[in-house]
Amino acid sequence: MTGGSQSAMARPKRTITVGIGDQGAVQLVDWVAAVARSGDVVHLVHAYGSWPYAATDWQLPDDNDDLLYAASARHAAYAAAMLRRKRPDLVVDDEVVRRPAARVLATAAAEADLIVVGSPHRPGSRSALSRLAQRSSCPVLVIADQPPPTAPQHAPVTVLLRDLANDDATIEAGFEAAAERRSGLIALRAWQPRSGASVARAEAEEQLAVDLFLAAWTKRFPAVGVSIQLRAGDARSALREYAAGVPLLILGSGPAADAPGPTLDTVVDTALQVRHAPTLLIPPSSSQSWLASNGLGQAKEPVS
Numbered sequence: 001m002t003g004g005s006q007s008a009m010a011r012p013k014r015t016i017t018v019g020i021g022d023q024g025a026v027q028l029v030d031w032v033a034a035v036a037r038s039g040d041v042v043h044l045v046h047a048y049g050s051w052p053y054a055a056t057d058w059q060l061p062d063d064n065d066d067l068l069y070a071a072s073a074r075h076a077a078y079a080a081a082m083l084r085r086k087r088p089d090l091v092v093d094d095e096v097v098r099r100p101a102a103r104v105l106a107t108a109a110a111e112a113d114l115i116v117v118g119s120p121h122r123p124g125s126r127s128a129l130s131r132l133a134q135r136s137s138c139p140v141l142v143i144a145d146q147p148p149p150t151a152p153q154h155a156p157v158t159v160l161l162r163d164l165a166n167d168d169a170t171i172e173a174g175f176e177a178a179a180e181r182r183s184g185l186i187a188l189r190a191w192q193p194r195s196g197a198s199v200a201r202a203e204a205e206e207q208l209a210v211d212l213f214l215a216a217w218t219k220r221f222p223a224v225g226v227s228i229q230l231r232a233g234d235a236r237s238a239l240r241e242y243a244a245g246v247p248l249l250i251l252g253s254g255p256a257a258d259a260p261g262p263t264l265d266t267v268v269d270t271a272l273q274v275r276h277a278p279t280l281l282i283p284p285s286s287s288q289s290w291l292a293s294n295g296l297g298q299a300k301e302p303v304s
Contacts (some may be wrong), residue, residue, distance in 0.1 A: 008111070013039040014113035019105050019262045020046040020094075021125065024118045025079045027147060031278065034088040034148035035141070042083060044094040045108060046076040047101040047276055065098070072096045102128040106135035117138045120264075121271065130264045133253035133281050139173060140253070140281040142272060153247040156184035156227065160251035162235060162267065164213045167252060170282045171214065174250045177280070184225040187214060190238040193229055199232075206230055236270040243275045253281040 011090055018032055036042060047070055073096045080094040089128055097104050105128075107114055115136055120126040159174035159273050161167050171187070178185040193202035210228050218226055231238040254265030264272070271279055 001284070013037065013041070015041045015043065015111060016114045016116060017105060017108040017112040018046050019101055019115065019117040020076055020079050021101075021118055022048070022075070024196055025075065026082070027145075028116070028118050029079050029083045029086065031143040031148050033083060035278070036090055037102055038089040041091040042093075043108065043112070044076055044080050044083070044092065045102040045104055046072050046079075046094070046096050048072040048096065053102060069098070089155060100128070101125075102131035102135065105132050106137075109136040109138045109181045114136050114138060115247045117142055119143060119145050122256075126264055126269075133265070133268065133283055136283045138283075140283065142279045142281065143270060144275070144277050144279075146276060149247075154181065155226075155245075155247045157181065157248045157250065158186045158188055158242060159215070159247040160235060160239065160249070160267075160271070161187055161189045161210065162252050163255075164209060166284075167213070168277045170250060170252050173280060173282055175224055177216045177248055177250065178224045179221055181248075182223075183247075184227065186242070187226060187228045188238055188242055189228065189230050190233055190235040192232065193235070203230060203232070211221060235267045237272050239267070240274050243271055246275070247277050248280065249275050249277060250280040250282065253283045255284065 014037065016032065018028065020028065026177070032042060043083060051220040076096050080092050083090065084092050088242065105115055105117070111134075115138060116139060117129065117132070118125075119142055120129045129140075129142070157174055157178045159171055161171070174185055174187075176216075187210060189206065191203070191206040192201050207228065207230060210230070215224060218224070229242065231241065249271060251267065252272060253268055268281060
């Protein structure tokens with residue numbers, strides 16, 4: 001089944017795992033209510049420990065696990081009840097776990113089609129997102145700081161092409177999102193000419209490379225209008241120019257690492273700083289196997 005024919009049919013139901021932090025649960029629930037499809041299974045997970053509550057005004061003794069668990073369970077149950085009220089067409093459950101958030105969510109990703117987390121503002125949450133973005137086996141949606149829009153958004157989805165050799169899952173997610181939203185797609189590509197090369201010729205070669213890369217998807221998604229934006233320079237500069245006004249930004253979470261560290265990939269970090277909309281991170285392990293499990297995947301069709 002091609003992506004084009006699938007878009008005309010009912011969208012597949014998904015399992016969405018949502019990381020509920022100690023703050024910002026209301027806005028996170030609002031975004032999940034906005035992006036979930038009818039029939040989706042939403043699993044709310046609150047990973048807790050002594051440190052997060054020491055940074056709040058809850059005034060809980062961090063050596064009493066019973067009190068911490070009870071407060072965490074109330075927090076998760078409240079978020080679940082709020083989501084059920086907003087979206088009774090969803091299947092919602094909640095879970096409380098005393099383990100590091102990144103580890104809990106990365107484990108949950110094995111059974112999920114999408115992970116949803118809040119925007120990271122503290123060093124601890126940024127470190128957790130860094131590890132999650134490397135370990136997750138499914139995409140990670142980082143919600144925006146602003147509330148979700150009240151009307152459908154038809155502005156083009158923006159996809160940052162970081163590495164054409166490894167961007168299949170990223171561009172697939174972009175075309176799927178654009179088809180579902182009935183919007184266009186902006187393929188944003190930063191490039192740097194080789195030293196001494198003709199700038200005009202180098203840009204023409206880069207344009208051709210992107211055209212060839214996108215050809216299989218434009219054939220499968222003929223209703224999605226595509227605009228290629230080439231920007232001389234690095235990816236971070238391109239994001240600073242383009243990311244602020246887009247309704248959805250999609251990019252790879254960075255190259256695979258043998259031992260994921262606590263620091264966000266610099267390109268992802270820039271995207272999260274300048275964007276005003278949800279950002280979908282495609283981890284290195286989101287390969288064709290993940291696409292196939294979501295009804296999206298098949299090998300790229302040859303272009304005649």
